[in-house]
Amino acid sequence: TxxxxxxxxxxxxxxxxxxxxxxxxxxxxxxxxxPWSQRQLIGFATPGEYNKRLRGMIDAGVSAISLIPCNSVYRGFDIDEVDIELLGTCGVTVNTIEDMAKCLDGIPLDSISIGLNDPSPFTLLAFVAALARRQGVPWSRITGTSNQSDYISHFVANHQSWRGPPLGKPHC
Incomplete structure (x- = not known):
């Protein structure tokens, strides 16, 4: 006091x-x-499948969303550079603004908090900002958070050296 x-x-x-x-x-x-956000971690498969699951979670009562991108495409790796059997197994594949548009189709960007769970959330944030601009939603109305943005700890925790090392050369 x-x-x-x-x-x-x-x-x-x-x-x-x-x-x-x-x-x-x-x-x-x-x-x-x-009140605190009620947010479930969601991220798997394709943007369309993610959107379907996300809408179900919103219908079930979540008050905020959390986007988990596929860790095979962290740090700018394109999905064409990753073994296909790994794609969508640990998050949704989001490489373009069109992918983000499919993920968030029908989601009111100005009235729901968005959590970007990614060791480099800035690309995802740019996609959300561009999508908001497309929809005519002012940037000031977007709420949310970026968490788990410590790339080094996430690199170690998610075994990124196996999925795709920083230098872009796969190794096991």
């Missing part, structure tokens, strides 16, 4: 919820005013 601080430092160093320096959260009332 402010009583535990020198009054001159409280606002500057701790602040209040929803105010900079954001040490106490980004929303003024936090989970009391904005």
């Amino acid at each position: 402010p009583d535990d601080w020198d009054g001159s430092r409280h606002d500057a160093e701790l602040g209040f919820p929803g105010q900079l320096p954001a040490t106490r959260g980004i929303y003024p009332s936090m989970h009391r005013g904005r």
